[in-house]
Amino acid sequence: MSEVGSAACGALSRLSAALPVDPATLSDGQLVRLAEDLAAAHRHLGALDLAVAGEVERRSDPESPSSLAKRLGFKTAAAALQNLTKSSGKEAQKLVTQVTDLKQLPAVEAAVLDGRIGRDAAAAISGELKRAAATADTAELTTAQTELVELAVAADADEVKARAAETAARLSVHMVEDAAKKAMKERYFWVGPTVDGVAKVSGLLPAGHAAVVRGLFDAFVNPKGKKTVAFQPANHGGSERAPSDERTAGQKRADLLRDVCASQARSAESPDMGGDHPTVWLSTTVAELHSGTGLAFYAGTAEPVPVAEAAQAACTGGSQTVVFAPDGDVLRLGRDVRGFTKRQRRAIALRDGGTCLIPGCTVPAQLCEVHHVVPYKDGGPTDVCNGVLLCWYHHHDIDSDPWHIRMRNGTPEVRYAAAGKALDWQPTGDGAATRIRAGAPSGAPPGAPPND
Ligand SMILES: [Zn+2]
Incomplete structure (x- = not known):
C-alpha cells in the first residue's frame, strides 16, 4: 500500500473553509455543495481508516513477538483498533475484514484509497465479487472491478450491490451450478408429528421451487392489501365497508398452503377406477x-x-x-x-365471482371449499342453491361470528357482526350471474351443451 490521501486535501480544505456552519441559513445551492463536500471528505477519511487499519493489521502478526496489537495489550488487530478508535467490536472487525477482502480486488482497493468510491460501495462490490475472485479468470475479474468502480462513482450502493451480484454470478457460472446441485441434493420438506394441536414444518427449497411457492404466496397473500373493502355488487348502493382480514401474512400463508394442497387432492385423477382421491x-x-x-x-x-x-x-x-x-x-x-361435484363447484364459482365469497378475500374458487349454507344434517341439500365457495379460513368458523351467510332467491348474502361492528345482510360475489340473467334471452343458446 502506497501513500494515501493525496487527493484528500482539496476535499478536506473545502469542508473546513465552510465551517462553522448553520445549515438552516444556507441557500439550496450551498446546502447541496456542503452535502457533496461532506461526502467527499467521508470517502477520503474512510480511505485513511482503511489504510491505517491495514497497517495496524500488517504490524500485528499473531506469530510475531513484536506484534503491535500484543504490545498494546490486545490479542488481535481488530481488538487493538476497537480500543484505539473506541468503536464497537463489530465495526472494528468489519474494517479488518474489508482490508482482507480488498487485497483480492486491487482495482477496487485503489479506488477506495484515492477517494473515488466510498467504503460502502467497496463493501457492496467485494461482498459479491470475493466469492468469485478465487476462481475467476484474472483478466475478466479486473474488467469487472473497473466496470463496477465506474458504476460506484455515479450510482448508490444498492445499485452497485445488485450489479456486483450479477457480475459475480457471470464470473463464476460453475459456482452457481455447484450451488444449484448442492441445493437439489439438500432439498427437503418436512411436516412433523402433531403435538399439542400443532405440527412443525421445515425445509430447504432450491431457488426454482422457492420461486414457484413464493409466486403463489405473493399472488394471494398481500400484506399491503386494502384495509377495508366495499360490499359487492357496487350497484347495491354500498358505501358500507367490510372489515379487514385480521390475519397476519404468516397466518395467510399457512392457510393458503393448506388450500392449495386440498385443491390438488380434489383434482387427482380417476376416483372411479383407482379408489379415492388423496383423502x-x-x-x-x-x-x-x-x-x-x-x-x-x-x-x-x-x-x-x-x-x-x-x-x-x-x-x-x-x-x-x-x-x-x-x-x-x-x-x-x-x-x-x-x-359437491366438480360441475356444481364450477356453477357456484360462476355465480359468485370466482373467489371466496367473503368480501375482500382473494382466495380463488379452485382453492375454496363448498359450504352447505343450510347444514346437511338439518336437511340442506347438496345443491348449487345451497352451496357457496369459502376458503378454508372463512369456512372454519362461518357458523359463528363474525361472518354469516344466507341464500336469497338463489343469491348469497353475507352479514358481519363482531366487536361492536355490524353490517346488515348484503348480496355478495361480483354479481356476474345477475348481469347474465338481466340481459339474457330465455332458453339455452343454440349449440349449448346439455345440462347434466
Ligand atoms: Zn376467504
Missing part, C-alpha cells in the same frame, strides 16, 4: 357431529381435534356413517354422503 379422513361419533361438541381424530394420528373440524370436512367433502359392534366389528356401512 383426509376424520372420525368422530354421530352424536358429537350433530351436537357440535366433542372430539374427532385425523386418520393416522392419535391426537384429537375439536369435532368442528370434522363438521367442516363433512360439510365440504361428505361423510359416511359406519356402525361398529362393541368388540370393534363393523356392523353396518351407512350411505356415502357425497360432497
Whole structure:
C-alpha cells in the first residue's frame, strides 16, 4: 500500500473553509455543495481508516513477538483498533475484514484509497465479487472491478450491490451450478408429528421451487392489501365497508398452503377406477357431529381435534356413517354422503365471482371449499342453491361470528357482526350471474351443451 490521501486535501480544505456552519441559513445551492463536500471528505477519511487499519493489521502478526496489537495489550488487530478508535467490536472487525477482502480486488482497493468510491460501495462490490475472485479468470475479474468502480462513482450502493451480484454470478457460472446441485441434493420438506394441536414444518427449497411457492404466496397473500373493502355488487348502493382480514401474512400463508394442497387432492385423477382421491379422513361419533361438541381424530394420528373440524370436512367433502359392534366389528356401512361435484363447484364459482365469497378475500374458487349454507344434517341439500365457495379460513368458523351467510332467491348474502361492528345482510360475489340473467334471452343458446 502506497501513500494515501493525496487527493484528500482539496476535499478536506473545502469542508473546513465552510465551517462553522448553520445549515438552516444556507441557500439550496450551498446546502447541496456542503452535502457533496461532506461526502467527499467521508470517502477520503474512510480511505485513511482503511489504510491505517491495514497497517495496524500488517504490524500485528499473531506469530510475531513484536506484534503491535500484543504490545498494546490486545490479542488481535481488530481488538487493538476497537480500543484505539473506541468503536464497537463489530465495526472494528468489519474494517479488518474489508482490508482482507480488498487485497483480492486491487482495482477496487485503489479506488477506495484515492477517494473515488466510498467504503460502502467497496463493501457492496467485494461482498459479491470475493466469492468469485478465487476462481475467476484474472483478466475478466479486473474488467469487472473497473466496470463496477465506474458504476460506484455515479450510482448508490444498492445499485452497485445488485450489479456486483450479477457480475459475480457471470464470473463464476460453475459456482452457481455447484450451488444449484448442492441445493437439489439438500432439498427437503418436512411436516412433523402433531403435538399439542400443532405440527412443525421445515425445509430447504432450491431457488426454482422457492420461486414457484413464493409466486403463489405473493399472488394471494398481500400484506399491503386494502384495509377495508366495499360490499359487492357496487350497484347495491354500498358505501358500507367490510372489515379487514385480521390475519397476519404468516397466518395467510399457512392457510393458503393448506388450500392449495386440498385443491390438488380434489383434482387427482380417476376416483372411479383407482379408489379415492388423496383423502383426509376424520372420525368422530354421530352424536358429537350433530351436537357440535366433542372430539374427532385425523386418520393416522392419535391426537384429537375439536369435532368442528370434522363438521367442516363433512360439510365440504361428505361423510359416511359406519356402525361398529362393541368388540370393534363393523356392523353396518351407512350411505356415502357425497360432497359437491366438480360441475356444481364450477356453477357456484360462476355465480359468485370466482373467489371466496367473503368480501375482500382473494382466495380463488379452485382453492375454496363448498359450504352447505343450510347444514346437511338439518336437511340442506347438496345443491348449487345451497352451496357457496369459502376458503378454508372463512369456512372454519362461518357458523359463528363474525361472518354469516344466507341464500336469497338463489343469491348469497353475507352479514358481519363482531366487536361492536355490524353490517346488515348484503348480496355478495361480483354479481356476474345477475348481469347474465338481466340481459339474457330465455332458453339455452343454440349449440349449448346439455345440462347434466
Ligand atoms: Zn376467504
